[in-house]
Amino acid sequence: MQFPDLIRLSLRTLSSHRMRTILTTLGLIIGIASVVLLTAMGKGIHQFVLKEFTQFGTNLIAIFPGKTTTFGMSGATISTVRPLTQDDAVSLQKLDQVISAVPLVQGNARIEAGHKQRRANVFGVSAGVPEVWQIKVQQGRFLPDDNVNNPRAFAVLGSKLRAELFPNSNPLGQRVRIGADRFRVIGVMESKGQMLGFDLDDSIYIPAAKSLEMFDRNGVMEIDLLYKPSLSSNEVETAVRRLLIARHGREDFTIITQDQMLSSLDDILNVLTFAVAALGGISLLVGSVGIMTIMTIAVSERISEIGLLRAIGAEQKTIFQLFLLEALTLSTIGGCTGILLGGCCVIMLQLLLPELPLQLAWGYILFAFLLSLVIGMISGVFPAIKAAQWQPLEALRTE
Amino acid sequence: MIELNNIHRDFQVGEQTVHALNGINLSISAGEYVSIMGPSGSGKSTLLNIIALLDQATSGSYCLDGHDVTHLDETILAKTRREKIGFIFQFFHLIPRLTAYENIEIPLTLAGIAPKLRRDRVTSALDAVGLTDRASHKPDQLSGGQRQRVAIARATIMHPAILLADEPTGNLDSHSGIEIIELLEQFNQQGVTLLVITHDASLGQRAHRNIRIIDGQSST
Numbered sequence: 294m295q296f297p298d299l300i301r302l303s304l305r306t307l308s309s310h311r312m313r314t315i316l317t318t319l320g321l322i323i324g325i326a327s328v329v330l331l332t333a334m335g336k337g338i339h340q341f342v343l344k345e346f347t348q349f350g351t352n353l354i355a356i357f358p359g360k361t362t363t364f365g366m367s368g369a370t371i372s373t374v375r376p377l378t379q380d381d382a383v384s385l386q387k388l389d390q391v392i393s394a395v396p397l398v399q400g401n402a403r404i405e406a407g408h409k410q411r412r413a414n415v416f417g418v419s420a421g422v423p424e425v426w427q428i429k430v431q432q433g434r435f436l437p438d439d440n441v442n443n444p445r446a447f448a449v450l451g452s453k454l455r456a457e458l459f460p461n462s463n464p465l466g467q468r469v470r471i472g473a474d475r476f477r478v479i480g481v482m483e484s485k486g487q488m489l490g491f492d493l494d495d496s497i498y499i500p501a502a503k504s505l506e507m508f509d510r511n512g513v514m515e516i517d518l519l520y521k522p523s524l525s526s527n528e529v530e531t532a533v534r535r536l537l538i539a540r541h542g543r544e545d546f547t548i549i550t551q552d553q554m555l556s557s558l559d560d561i562l563n564v565l566t567f568a569v570a571a572l573g574g575i576s577l578l579v580g581s582v583g584i585m586t587i588m589t590i591a592v593s594e595r596i597s598e599i600g601l602l603r604a605i606g607a608e609q610k611t612i613f614q615l616f617l618l619e620a621l622t623l624s625t626i627g628g629c630t631g632i633l634l635g636g637c638c639v640i641m642l643q644l645l646l647p648e649l650p651l652q653l654a655w656g657y658i659l660f661a662f663l664l665s666l667v668i669g670m671i672s673g674v675f676p677a678i679k680a681a682q683w684q685p686l687e688a689l690r691t692e
Numbered sequence: 693m694i695e696l697n698n699i700h701r702d703f704q705v706g707e708q709t710v711h712a713l714n715g716i717n718l719s720i721s722a723g724e725y726v727s728i729m730g731p732s733g734s735g736k737s738t739l740l741n742i743i744a745l746l747d748q749a750t751s752g753s754y755c756l757d758g759h760d761v762t763h764l765d766e767t768i769l770a771k772t773r774r775e776k777i778g779f780i781f782q783f784f785h786l787i788p789r790l791t792a793y794e795n796i797e798i799p800l801t802l803a804g805i806a807p808k809l810r811r812d813r814v815t816s817a818l819d820a821v822g823l824t825d826r827a828s829h830k831p832d833q834l835s836g837g838q839r840q841r842v843a844i845a846r847a848t849i850m851h852p853a854i855l856l857a858d859e860p861t862g863n864l865d866s867h868s869g870i871e872i873i874e875l876l877e878q879f880n881q882q883g884v885t886l887l888v889i890t891h892d893a894s895l896g897q898r899a900h901r902n903i904r905i906i907d908g909q910s911s912t
């Protein structure tokens with residue numbers, strides 16, 4: 294018997310029980326559709342989060358003061374920790390591997406310009422910010438590369454802060470006050486949006502030395518490094534660690550590379566997608582039980598037909614193929630319909646809620662489809678074997 | 693064509709052994725028209741099933757077309773049934789969800805014949821049994837006589853050398869019964885060997901040779 298005929302006959306049988314076919318495949322359809330939809334959400338969230346974290350570039354290393362010991366005694370050690378200083382940042386910048394190093398002292402303060410005032414983030418940084426954080430200057434220029442310990446009192450505004458303080462006038466050259474200190478505005482940054490709740494646009498950038506004084510701190514909170522893209526993060530991390538140990542006498546700092554952060558984030562998010570896929574997979578299992586049941590019923594309903602086919606010359610192999618293919622066709626129909634349904638849901642959601650991060654996870658979709666074939670195979674094999682084992686006469690006699 | 697030698701067929705029913713056939717010897721040549729008659733339960737169907745290779749003798753030997761077919765494996769048996777034997781049942785055994793056309797087509801499909809070649813053969817088979825205008829009807833839209841004619845078309849579509857019919861008129865009124873027998877006789881006239889089991893003596897007499905089976909033994 295030729296393969297196209299096998300397919301044609303099983304389609305013929307399935308279409309003669311249309312309602313039953315639909316009900317049987319419904320479980321599978323819902324299962325596959327939910328795998329498609331859930332993994333689209335998982336992957337969408339995955340990409341969304343990764344994008345949030347890579348908007349500052351990828352060749353980044355952050356250094357924090359203090360070392361979390363394996364004994365978890367960080368509270369006791371912090372007081373003896375030598376703080377990270379601006380000079381650390383300067384000498385890190387001199388490393389061959391490093392393109393730029395930015396110290397960071399962050400706080401929150403009232404900012405005044407003329408009659409207007411507003412509370413905003415204050416970032417005490419150095420000239421390297423546009424390069425390291427990948428933010429462009431929209432107007433004027435960024436902080437100059439002054440002597441880090443005695444910088445001029447310049448400030449650069451985030452786009453939102455600029456709009457609030459200087460709605461109708463050019464801010465360049467104007468004066469602003471932060472607390473008791475006065476700064477001259479020399480630039481405005483492009484909008485960068487939110488980053489995990491931090492509004493970079495509602496911020497003001499001043500030299501780190503000024504914010505150390507302003508917030509009365511003896512060390513910076515963080516140093517961000519941009520390294521040469523050709524290097525591996527491990528190489529750079531080693532060089533940084535060696536330099537800082539030489540300067541501090543011991544390892545009283547923590548290095549986090551963007552790579553490490555991204556890869557552990559990536560792991561977590563992959564687990565998330567896998568978990569939702571597995572959830573959808575459970576409904577696939579339910580769907581397979583449906584197909585198994587209906588195939589068992591189909592065999593027992595058609596015993597005398599099996600006898601007839603055998604009597605007019607069908608081999609056992611043919612009977613086996615007929616029933617197996619029927620199960621496979623059933624599950625293929627379920628699989629395809631499920632993918633279509635899931636795909637339609639995703640597209641509709643994208644149209645209705647464009648904010649929602651959705652991304653069709655083709656790998657999982659393919660996997661779900663193959664799984665539906667395997668389900669058809671497994672739930673078809675046993676009934677098909679039973680069908681093929683009938684002796685022609687016995688089968689003919691059964692009504 | 694058909695050579696049966698001392699055929700026995702025993703059935704084990706619980707503790708008891710039923711001797712359905714008790715040493716049948718039978719020789720039928722190509723092109724013969726033979727009727728098989730006898731009381732109910734005498735072993736007629738059992739004999740025909742063995743000839744049709746649907747059942748195997750407990751002992752004895754069976755030679756078909758010069759080949760010993762007493763012990764063959766399932767695959768070869770199926771192939772032989774498909775190619776050499778046409779079988780007609782008392783209860784038609786048509787597949788209810790398929791049309792007359794599709795029911796007749798099944799043996800060709802099973803034999804792996806290409807769809808293009810199948811069309812002509814099914815069309816002429818429908819014509820031969822006078823059902824051209826019923827090609828797209830399902831079995832439940834046909835009368836008993838029409839159903840049996842579909843079954844005959846299906847049994848002859850592979851041009852078998854032997855046509856076996858187990859009470860083909862048992863489920864029909866006498867008028868359509870005669871029509872069916874006449875149709876079968878047409879195939880016999882074209883050279884097909886024909887064996888018919890019947891209860892109806894008048895139909896049985898039409899055959900060139902009558903075999904009576906009583907208690908699993910033949911008495912000519």
Ligand SMILES: Nc1ncnc2c1ncn2[C@@H]1O[C@H](COP(=O)(O)OP(=O)(O)O)[C@@H](O)[C@H]1O
Pocket residue numbers: 703704705710711712730731732733734735736737738739
């Ligand atoms: N599969 C079977 N199992 C047990 N006994 C059977 C079986 N088939 C036939 N028989 C017995 O064999 C005898 C002959 O049956 P059968 O050939 O069908 O008779 P007929 O067709 O002449 O009416 C009967 O006694 C019947 O009960």
Ligand SMILES: [Mg+2]
Pocket residue numbers: 736737738
């Ligand atoms: Mg009988």
